[in-house]
Amino acid sequence: MTPLASSATEHRGLIMSLFGLFVVATLVITVWAGRQNRSAADFYAGGRGFTGFQNGLAISGDYMSAASFLGIAGIIALTGYDGFLYSIGFLVAWLVALLLIAEPLRNSGRFTMADVLAFRMRQRPVRTAAGISTIVVSIFYLLAQMVGAGALVALLLGVTGEGAKRWTILAVGALMIIYVVIGGMKGTTWVQIVKAVLLIAGAALMTVLVLAKYHFNPSELLGAAASASGKGAAFLEPGLKYGATDTSKLDFISLGIALVLGTAGLPHILVRFYTVPTAKTARKSVLWAIGIIGVFYLMTLALGFGAAALVGRSGMVAVEGKTPSGNTAAPLLAEQLGGGAGTTGGAIMLAVISAVAFATILAVVAGLTLASSASFAHDLYANVIRRGKVSEKEEVRSAKWAAVGIGAVSIVLSLYAGKLSTAALVALAFAVAASANLPTLLYSLFWKRFTTAGAVSSVYAGLISSVVLVVFSPVLSGSAKSLFPDADFHWFPLENPGLVSIPIGFLAGWLGTLLSKERPDPAKYAELEVRSLTGLGAH
Amino acid sequence: MDSPPITTTATEVQLIDDSEEFRTLRRSFRSFAFPVTIGFVLWYLLYVLLSCYAPGLMGTKVVGNINVALVLGLLQFATTFVIAAWYARYADRRIDPPAAAIREAHGAVVHAPRESAE
Numbered sequence: 001m002t003p004l005a006s007s008a009t010e011h012r013g014l015i016m017s018l019f020g021l022f023v024v025a026t027l028v029i030t031v032w033a034g035r036q037n038r039s040a041a042d043f044y045a046g047g048r049g050f051t052g053f054q055n056g057l058a059i060s061g062d063y064m065s066a067a068s069f070l071g072i073a074g075i076i077a078l079t080g081y082d083g084f085l086y087s088i089g090f091l092v093a094w095l096v097a098l099l100l101i102a103e104p105l106r107n108s109g110r111f112t113m114a115d116v117l118a119f120r121m122r123q124r125p126v127r128t129a130a131g132i133s134t135i136v137v138s139i140f141y142l143l144a145q146m147v148g149a150g151a152l153v154a155l156l157l158g159v160t161g162e163g164a165k166r167w168t169i170l171a172v173g174a175l176m177i178i179y180v181v182i183g184g185m186k187g188t189t190w191v192q193i194v195k196a197v198l199l200i201a202g203a204a205l206m207t208v209l210v211l212a213k214y215h216f217n218p219s220e221l222l223g224a225a226a227s228a229s230g231k232g233a234a235f236l237e238p239g240l241k242y243g244a245t246d247t248s249k250l251d252f253i254s255l256g257i258a259l260v261l262g263t264a265g266l267p268h269i270l271v272r273f274y275t276v277p278t279a280k281t282a283r284k285s286v287l288w289a290i291g292i293i294g295v296f297y298l299m300t301l302a303l304g305f306g307a308a309a310l311v312g313r314s315g316m317v318a319v320e321g322k323t324p325s326g327n328t329a330a331p332l333l334a335e336q337l338g339g340g341a342g343t344t345g346g347a348i349m350l351a352v353i354s355a356v357a358f359a360t361i362l363a364v365v366a367g368l369t370l371a372s373s374a375s376f377a378h379d380l381y382a383n384v385i386r387r388g389k390v391s392e393k394e395e396v397r398s399a400k401w402a403a404v405g406i407g408a409v410s411i412v413l414s415l416y417a418g419k420l421s422t423a424a425l426v427a428l429a430f431a432v433a434a435s436a437n438l439p440t441l442l443y444s445l446f447w448k449r450f451t452t453a454g455a456v457s458s459v460y461a462g463l464i465s466s467v468v469l470v471v472f473s474p475v476l477s478g479s480a481k482s483l484f485p486d487a488d489f490h491w492f493p494l495e496n497p498g499l500v501s502i503p504i505g506f507l508a509g510w511l512g513t514l515l516s517k518e519r520p521d522p523a524k525y526a527e528l529e530v531r532s533l534t535g536l537g538a539h
Numbered sequence: 540m541d542s543p544p545i546t547t548t549a550t551e552v553q554l555i556d557d558s559e560e561f562r563t564l565r566r567s568f569r570s571f572a573f574p575v576t577i578g579f580v581l582w583y584l585l586y587v588l589l590s591c592y593a594p595g596l597m598g599t600k601v602v603g604n605i606n607v608a609l610v611l612g613l614l615q616f617a618t619t620f621v622i623a624a625w626y627a628r629y630a631d632r633r634i635d636p637p638a639a640a641i642r643e644a645h646g647a648v649v650h651a652p653r654e655s656a657e
Contacts, residue, residue, distance in 0.1 A: 081608055085590060088615045092583050095622055099572040219603030226604065237598040238590035238608050249591040256587040260580065280635060283627070290623045294616055526556035533564055534638045536555075536645060 012157055014347060018355035022198075023175065026191045026362070030179050033187035040392040041539070043399065044111040044374050045274040046185035048539070052281045054193060056288020059272050061192030062367040063090075063263075063289070064199055064296055065141075066148040066327075067426040069360055072297070073333075074326020075423065076304020078313060080225070080235035082242055083304055085252070086423075087297035089259030094293065096438075097264040098286045104445050104532035106273045106282040110539045112371075113270045113437065114379040117444050117459075120524035121452040124384050129459035131379035133436040134267040136463060137429050138372035139410055141268070142365055144425030146172055146414035149361040152327060156354045166415060172365060173411035179366040180373060180403040188366045189275055195363035200296060202356040206330070207299040209337040210306035218302075225308035235308070251494045255427055258498030262430030265437030268371035279535050307333040323481075325421055331357065369410075373402035420475070420483055427496055428470055435462030435501040443509050445532060448525050450513050457512030462505025469497035555645060564637040571629055579622055586611055 037043050050058070065071075068090065075083030109115035114130035149172045150165035157164065179188055214220040222236055229235040242252035263269060273282045307329035315332055316324035331353050335341060338349030377399030382390045390398075417425070440458045443450040469492045470476065476483050478490035494500075531537055555561050589597060590608065597608035 081612075084609075084612050085587070088583075088586070088612055092579065092615055092619050095579050095619060096576065098623060099576050099626060217603075219605055222604040222609075233598065233600075233604075233606075236604060236606055236609065237594060239594050243591065243594065252591055253587055256583075260583055280630075283630060287623055287627055290619065294620060298616065523550075523553055527552045529565070530552050530555050530561065530641075533568060533634075534555075534561075534641045536552075536642055 015156060015351040015354055018351050019358055022355055022359050022362075026179065026194065026359075029190045029194070030183035030187035033190060034182040034184065037184045037186060040111070040396050042186060043184035043396045044271070044378065046189050048275060048277050050189060050275045050281075050285075052276065052284025053288050054189070055272060055276050055281070055285035056292060057196045058189045058192040058275070059269065059285055059289040060292040060296070061194075061196035061199070061363050062268055062272060063293060064196070064360065065364040065426065066145055066152070066357065066361045067422050068296070068300070069199065069203070070148065070152065070327045070330055070357055071423045071426070072300045073303040073307060074316075074324075074329040075241070076301065077307035077311065077316070077329035077333075078324065078326045079241035080229060080231065080305075080308065081238050082240055082252075084301060085238065085242075085256065086259065087300055089256050090263070091290070091294050091297055093260045093263035094286065094290045096261065097269070098283070098290065100445070101264045101270070101441060102273050102282045102286050103279040105270060105441075106276070106279045107535045107538045108528055108532040109274065111271070111274060111378045112375045113267050113441070114375065117440055117455055118379075118383075119444065119528050120521060121444075121455050124387075125452060126455050126459075127379040127383050129456050129463075130437075130440070131375045131384070133432070133459050133463045134375040134379075135372045135406065136467070137265075137432050137437070138267060138368045139406070139413065140425055140432065141266075141429040142368045142372075142406075142410040143414055143417050143420070144422045144429065145361050145365045145368070146410060147417055147420060147425065148327060148422040149358070149365075150414065151325075152331075152354075152357060152361075156331060156350070169411055169414045172362060173407050173414075175362055176365040176369050177404055177407040179362075180370045180407075181400045185271075185275060185370060188363075188370050189272075191363050191366055195359045196292065198356050198359050200292065202353055203296060203299045203303065206306070206334060206337060206353070207302040210302050210310075210333070213306075213310070213337075221302070221305055221309065225305040228309045228312050230313075247493050250499065251496055254431075254494050254496035254499035257502060258427060258431040258434050258496055261434035261438050261498075261502060263433075265433035265441060266429070267375060267433075267437070268367045271371045271374060272367075274539075279538070303330055303333060306337075310336045325423075327422065365410075369403050369407055372406050373399045376402035376406070417483070421481075424475055424495060428466070428475075431470075431496060431498040431501060432463060432466045434498055435466045435505040436460075437462070439502075439505040439509050443513075445528070447513075448522070449520055450509070451516050451518045451520050453516030453518060454509045454511075454513030458505050458509025461508030461512075462501060465504045466497045466501035469494075469501055473497065551645070555641065558641075560637060560641055560644075564634065564641065567633040567637070571626065571633075575622060575626070579618065582618060583615065586615055 041047060072083050072086050105116055108119055113134060114127045117130045118126040146169050150169045153168040154164040179191055226232055226235040242248045276282050276285055311332045316328055319328050331350055334353035335346040335350040339345035377395050381398045382395045436459050440455050472490050473492045473495055474482060474490050475495050478488040599607045601610055
């Protein structure tokens with residue numbers, strides 16, 4: 001039996017009770033928050049009563065997913081420096097949100113991204129497009145988290161076989177639906193805040209313990225990681241993962257662009273800006289988030305290189321099998337830092353960090369479910385299907401049903417997507433967000449001439465091109481790591497579509513505008529401009 | 540029920556949009572946000588391209604096991620923090636006061652703290 005699995009079996013009770021504690025605590029918060037929800041603004045935007053610091057924590061909680069914590073630490077542990085590139089893209093991306101999106105969105109929108117996109121356009125076509133792209137991005141992101149949760153919990157509890165994974169996915173899905181339906185945005189926000197504090201505390205504890213082993217000398221830690229990896233200095237340089245061929249270099253550039261442009265188009269991040277009273281508080285929450293997320297990603301460096309030095313590839317192979325994803329690097333490192341496999345200290349650290357990882361996943365899926373069901377109810381149901389003739393109560397009720405529906409769909413899809421890597425799915429969500437949502441948002445806010453036809457073409461072109469390119473990429477077929485390794489219908493060489501699909505999204509918005517005969521309404525643009533910059537008439 | 544009418548009428552909004560104060564505010568915002576965005580995106584792309592195509596430079600040791608790649612990566616963190624702080628200061632001085640003045644001049648309540656009456 002593997003080290004992790006054996007100690008996990010022995011101390012399964014401890015891990016389970018920590019998981020249980022988190023679940024009970026968050027359910028109490030959810031019920032408490034749910035009792036205060038009265039209006040649609042309470043359900044969608046938490047009553048807009050959060051402070052900048054609270055929302056900054058909640059944004060960090062929404063953003064630091066399993067891909068950030070387990071994924072980046074694992075990629076660094078396995079391929080060294082190349083994993084760091086993810087952290088940098090994920091962080092720099094926040095400047096786009098800070099400078100261009102957060103404040104105008106808060107000032108001119110109400111509940112969803114589509115509020116801003118449809119502001120000066122014909123409502124139904126634009127809301128339909130924005131609603132669909134919101135749901136597609138969120139489902140890719142949900143799949144990533146749930147697949148990761150299934151694999152992780154099965155490993156940590158030392159249970160093998162598909163059955164355990166399925167039950168985990170079902171349990172995570174059920175919990176996220178409960179958080180959203182009962183707690184709405186207020187409950188979900190508090191779950192994010194609790195999770196962010198736990199995650200930062202857990203990562204900080206591990207970082208200090210790792211650095212203490214190397215006399216608080218980063219250079220010594222790097223040296224130990226490089227020599228344990230067997231790759232020497234190359235482990236500390238870019239290229240191990242992406243530098244092999246010209247194609248893999250292009251793939252890396254494509255990924256880098258999607259990461260930096262995707263964040264400001266992620267629907268579950270955008271709706272967080274509505275939970276604060278003013279644009280200035282929205283700005284403050286992004287500033288807090290940049291600080292918190294930045295410090296967290298710096299710590300992932302210590303965790304990743306620490307895992308490379310102290311756990312090593314062999315440690316991950318022992319637990320994960322021949323081709324480790326690295327998702328167990330952080331928990332295995334925690335076990336090492338506590339005293340190693342078989343010790344009480346090791347078991348406690350493993351249990352604590354596993355519970356933190358579980359909390360991370362649960363909080364992120366709840367945020368995603370909320371954002372997508374809000375968009376379904378507010379954009380597709382209330383404004384497209386019922387043409388705005390719907391009461392607030394009916395709209396919120398439809399949002400709750402949508403949460404159940406989207407939850408069910410993502411549970412079923414997750415059961416079949418188990419082979420896809422968490423990092424690839426998250427990267428795909430970023431690529432779709434950067435191709436379909438960001439161009440449309442920027443044009444809507446800053447280009448006077450932009451029209452309904454432009455908005456609709458940029459959303460659909462970005463969405464369809466990124467999804468089609470992935471379907472015909474090595475992610476789905478044509479390589480041993482593909483979802484369908486036995487089939488080969490791929491013709492697009494890159495795993496990351498952003499390099500092609502993001503320019504398509506921008507180009508389509510521009511062409512769609514120029515080619516349509518429709519004249520934009522200058523009065524509506526003046527109104528959007530005044531509202532977005534001054535906050536006049538903001539909700 | 541989307542975008543309920545602004546407290547002032549459409550023509551009034553166009554008047555604000557054409558006013559000198561608003562134009563100054565818009566210029567203050569755009570002259571900061573647009574060039575800085577282009578700047579940090581290019582700086583980030585430079586870093587990505589160096590990582591792909593300049594392995595020799597990136598692997599150069601600076602001190603101990605710390606190489607140029609690591610230093611450049613940490614510099615991306617540093618510039619992100621600096622730009623965020625710079626924008627916060629700039630917005631406090633050049634964006635918030637004129638925005639508040641326009642809001643007050645046009646008699647609209649920006650936002651009630653809670654929306655329970657909505």
